[in-house]
Amino acid sequence: MEFETVIGLEVHVELRTRTKIFCSCAVEFGAASNSRVCPVCLGSPGVLPVLNEEALKLGIRAALALSCEVRRSSKFDRKNYFYPDSPKAYQISQYDEPIGERGCVVIAGTSAPRSIGITRIHLEEDAGKLTHSPFGDASLVDLNRVGIPLIEIVSEPDLRTPDEARQYLEEIKSILQYCGVSDCRMEEGSLRCDANISLRPVGQATLGTKTELKNMNSFRNVVRGLEYEQERQRAVLMAGGAIVQQTLRFDEATGTTIVMRSKEDAHDYRYFPDPDLPRIELTQAYLDARRAEIPELPAQMRARFEQAYGLPTYDALVLTSTQRLARFFDVAASQAVDPKAVSNWLMGDVLGYLKEMGEDIDAQPMRPEQLAGLLRLIDDGTISTKIAKTVLRDMMTSGQDASAIIEQQGLVQISDEAALREIAERVIAANPKSVEDWRAGKEKALGSLVGQMMKETKGKANPQLVNRLIVDMLRD
Amino acid sequence: MSAMRGLGIRALHHELAEGRLTASDLIQDSLAAIETADGRVGAFLHVTRERALTQASAGEGVSGVPAPARGLLAGIPFAAKDNLCVEGVPTTCASRILEGYVPPHTATAVRRIETAGGVLIGKANLDEFAMGSSTENSGFHPTHNPWDLTRVPGGSSGGSAAAVAAGFVPYALGSDTGGSIRQPAAFCGVVGLKPTYGLVSRFGLVAFASSLDQIGPLTRSVEDAAIVLQGIAGWDELDSTSVQVDIPDYLASLTGDVAGLRVGVPAEYFETDMDQGVRDRVMEALDTLRRLGAEVRTIRLPHTRYALSAYYLIAPAEASSNLARYDGVRFGVRANDAPNLLAMYERTRSAGFGPEVKRRILIGTYALSSGYYDAYYKRAQQVRTLIRQDFQTAFAEVDVIVSPTTPTPAFRFGEKADPLTMYLNDIYTIPVNLAGLPAISVPCGLQDGLPVGLQLIGRPFDEPTLLRAAHAYEQAAGFSGLRPTALGEVQ
Amino acid sequence: MTSELNLAGRLGERVEGHFVHLTTDDVVHVAALARLHVTSEETESLVLELSRILDYARDLQELDLTGVPATSQIGITTTVVRADERRPSLTAAEAVANAPDEDEGMFRVPAVLEG
Ligand SMILES: [Mg+2]
Ligand SMILES: [Zn+2]
Secondary structure, three states: OEEEEEEEEEEEEEEOOOEEEOOEEEEEEOOOOOOOOOOOHHHHOOOOOEEEHHHHHHHHHHHHHOEEOOOOOOOEEEEOOOOOOOOOOOOEEOOOOOOOOEEEEEEOOOOOOOOOOOOOOEEEEEEOOOEEOOOOOEEEEEOOOOOOOOOOOOEEEOOOOHHHHHHHHHHHHHHHHHOOOOOHHHHOOEEEEEEEEEEEEEEOOOOOEOOOOEEOOOOHHHHHHHHHHHHHHHHHHHOOOOOOOOOEEEEEEOOOOEEEEEEEHOOOOOOOEEOOOOOOEEEEHHHHHHHHHHOOOOHHHHHHHHHHHHOHHHHHHHHHHOOHHHHHHHHHHHOOOHHHHHHHHHHHHHHHHHHHOHHHOOHOOOOHHHHHHHHHHHHOOOHHHHHHHHHHHHHHHHHHHHHHHHHHHOOOOOOOOHHHHHHHHHHHOOOOHHHHHHHHOOOOOHHHHHHHHHHHHOEEEOOOHHHHHHHHHOOO | OOOOOOHHHHHHHHHHHHHOOOOOHHHHHHHHHHHHHHHOOEEEEEEEEHHEEEEEEHHHHOOOEEEEOOOOOOOOOEEEOOOOOOEOOOOOOOOHOOOOOOOOOHHHHHHHHHHHHOOEEEEOOOOOHHHHOOOOOOOOOOOOOOOOOOOOOOOOOHHHHHHOOOOOOEEEEEOOOOOOOOOHHHHHOOOOEEEEOOOOOOOOEEOOOOOOEEEEEEOHHHHHHHHHHHHEEOOOOOOOOOOOOOOOOHHHHHOOOOOOOOEEHHHHHHHHOOOOOHHHHHHHHHHHHHHHOEEEEEOOOOOOOHHHHHHHHHHHHHHHHHHHHHHOOOOOOOOEEEEEEEEHHHHHHHHHHHHHHHHHHHHHHHHOOOOOOOOHHHHHHHHHHHHHHHHHEEEEOOEEEEEEEEOEEEOOOOOOOHHHHHHHHHOOOHHHHHHHHHEEEEEEEEEEOOOEEEEEEEOOOHHHHHHHHHHHHHHHHHHHOOOOOHHHHHH | OOOOOHHHHHHHHHHEEEOOOHHHHHHHHHHHHHHOOOOOHHHHHHHHHHHHHHHHHOOHHHOOOOOOOOOOOOOOOOOOOOOOOOOOOOOOHHHHHOOOOOOOOOEEEEOOOOO
C-alpha cells in the first residue's frame, strides 16, 4: 500500500527583546544560573506580571509577516501544570484568542511551490532549564530562561515530507530574522521545533493516528527524526499494526525515537483567562505601525532578484538566506554591469572566505560598492580573474578599494602585446618539448606554456591575450 | 502607656507635630499593649519590634516630627495582614507551607505607608491564605474577638481587625476578596474599607483570587480610613490591574453633609435570614441617614441569590492556580521524605495546606477541569456579568447602597464547622467583590454586647461619596467611640 | 412560605439530600491534578463536602445565560504595557535564599526522569 506522510510543526521562537515578557530581568544567553531572575519570574508570592511592550510589538510583527490575521482584541490565559521548570506552576500563554491566526508561508516544495498554512501564532513565556546532578539523585533548576518572550507558531498539517518540514522551518527562520523578531538560533534554543507526524493511505482524506516528536535540536535532526519516524510508522502499518498516539523524543546519538509518554497521561491544563493581565486591545493605527516595520521579506526579495537581475532561482535562494547577504548583493548588483557575476562572486569566493573566517558578511569590512568596483576592474581588463581573487581576500580583511590594493601591490594586468610577445618568444624557445607535443596534437601542452607565461609575469599577464599570442606564434 | 488611647490618626499626628509625643513613644506604647494583651487575642503572627524601634528613632527629627515625611501617617504605627509581603520580614499567610519565608520584595501599599513614615509593628493573623471568615483557619493559632474572647473576630483579616479593636495599633491593612475586611471590621466594631478593584495596587499581596482581591484599611474611624486610603491608593506600574485615575482628596470629602443623598436598600438582602438584632440596628441606621436628609429607597439586585454560588466557584478556581506555586521548590517548607518529584509535590502540599485551603483548591481545580469548565467556571463568570449589571442599574437611581455587613454578629469558635454555613456569612459582602465596587463597614451599634456592622456600597471609584456617607452616619450615630471591655485596662 | 431568595433557608432545604454527587474517583482525580495527597478517610469526607458545595452552585445551571458575556476581570479595558527596559535582577544567592534545597545557586529537586 502507498502511504502519504502528513506533518505539522509547532515552532517556539524567542523574541529579541532586552527584557523578559512580564518582568524587567535582562534576557541574556549564557549568564550564571539564577542570576537573571527577580521575584516576578521566580513566581514569588504576591508578584504580578506586566507585559513588555516590545514583546507585544514583535509578536504582532511576526504574525503580520507570516500573513496572519491579527486579533484586535485578545487576552492571556494561564496554562496550569506542575513541573520544576515552571515557577508559578502555570505558564502565561494564549489559549482561545491567539494574537494571530490563518497565516501561511510559501515553500519551494518537492516539485512545485506550496503554501503551508499557519493555524495560529500566540505569545507566551518560556520555562526554565533542568539539569541532572552527576549522581543522578536530583535535578537542578535554573530559572534564567523563565519569562523570556516566545511566540508559538502552529502550522496546519500541510507538510508532506521531512524535507518540506525543513524548508518550512528555513522559511520561518528567514522571515523572522528579516523582521528582527528573533535570532532563530536553534543551537542556542531561540528556535525550537516539535512535530506531529502521521501516515495515511494515499487518497484517504482522514488523518491517521499521529505521534508527537520532540527534542530535535537542529534542522538536520528535524529531518532525521521525521525520516526515522516516517519509516517506523510505515513499517508498523505495513505489518498490519496500529500506530499508538504518543509523545516521542528524538535521540540524537542513535538517530531513533524514544517514547516519552502515552496519550493516557495527556494533561488537563485547566486554561482560564489570567486575571492579572488586562486584555490586549489594539487600534488599527497600532497594527498599521507594526505592518510598516516589516521589511522586504525573503520571498519578495527572491522574486525581485530573479526578475530585476535575471538570477536563477537557486542563486536567489542562496543570496536571500540572510537579510544581510541579500542586502549586500542588492547594492553590489545594482552597481555592477553583470548581476550574475556578482552572484557568482558572492556565492563562491566571498561565502567561501567568510566560512573560513567564521564570519558574517557584515562583520568583514568590504562594502558592496567595493565588490562592484572589483568586478568593473575585471571587466575592463585591469586585472585578471585570478588576481581578483587575491585582491578580494585583501579587500575583505583591509576594507580597501580594489584599485588601491592593485596599485600598491603592482597587480595591474599586462595587456601590452609587444611586451607579452617578447616573453612568449623566450618561453617557446625554452620549452621545445611542449612545442613539439602541441604540434603533435597534445592540447595540454598549451596549458603548460601559458602557465610558464603566467609564472614569468607573476600572474599579471592577461590570460586571454597570452593564449591567443602563443597559439598564433606556434602556428607560425 | 496608653498614649494612643482614643486618638485618631490626625490627633496622633498633631501630638507628634507639637512634640508632645515622639514616634518612639507610639511604638513603645503599641508594643507594650501587644505585650500585655496579645497573648489573649492572638492578633499577631510576627511582631517587628526591633525593626519598628529602629525606624521610629531614625525617623525622629529635632522636634519629634518624623524626618522623612510630614504626612499624617508619619511616625504612626500600623499592622499589616500577613499576606502582605515586606522585604526581610517573615510572611506566612498563616500557612505552614510558607513557614520561614522571607520575601525579597515589599507590597506597594506597605511601601507607600513606610515611605510616608509609617512604622510597621507586625504581621497580623488571618485565615490561611485569606480563606475563611473567622480566622479559625490560621495554620498557627486562632485570633480572639476583643469584645468576647470566646468568639471569633471574623476573617480573613481577623488579626488586623482585632489588633485595631484591641487598641494595639491605630490602623491595620487587610485584604478583601469576598468580605475579608468588612466582615471582621463588623465583628470587631471597627471601620473596614474595601476600595474599588484597581484603586490600590495588589503588588506584594499574596494572591488568593486575583480578580477579587483588594487591599484596604481597618481603622477606628471613617476619617482614619480616608487618611490611610489616601496613603495607599493610586496607580502602580507593578500591577497591570491598577487603574490610572486621579486620586481625589478623601479627607476633603468628609463634609458631614448627606442631605439629598440617595440611599438604596436592596430588597433581596433583607429577604434573607438575618439576626433580628442586626436587622434592627440596620433599620435604625437607615433612620439616622433619613434624619440627616438622605433619601432612602428600596432597590432591586435580582441576581443576588446567585452571587454566593458564583463566588465559590470563581474564587477557588483562581486560588487553585494561584496556590499551585507552593510546591516546595523555591520557597517555604518541603516534605523531606519523598522518594520522587511527584511524591515531593503531593506530600509538601498536603502537609503544608490546611483543610479549608485544600477544599478550595479541589473545588477550583474541579471547576476548571476538562469537561466542567463551561458548566461551572464559565457560568459563574457570566453570572458575574449579571451581578455587575444589577449594580449598574441600581446606581443609576441611588448614590450609595446600604445593607448589613453580616447576617449575624460574631459567632463562637467552632460554631460554623460546616464550610457552607461559614460561606453564608459573606452573602452581603461577596456581590461587591464580584462587581469590583468600593464598600465600607462602619459600626452601627451593639446586639447582646457585640458590634453590628453597617455596609455602605459605592459606585466604582466613588470613594468620596462612600466615605462622606459613612462619615456622616458615623458622626451622627456615635458608635465609633465604643470600645471592647473584654481585655480590661490595656485599651 | 420561605422566600425563594432566602439563601440560608435554601441551604437548609438542601442539607438533607444533595443532587450533585461527586464520586471517589472524581476526588482522587482532582486531587492528583492539584498535586494534593488525600488519604482514603479524607477522600470520603471530601466527596461529601465538595458535593454539597457544588450542589449549592447548582442554581447556576438553572439560569438562562444565553448571550451573557463572561466577566473574568474588572476595571482596565485597555492594553497595559511597560517599556522594554532592564532593571537589576536578584543575585543567584538571593534567588535561592528561601529554597528548601539548593546547590550552587540552583534549586535542587528530586530527580526528574527525562520525560
Ligand atoms: Mg507553547
Ligand atoms: Zn524577572
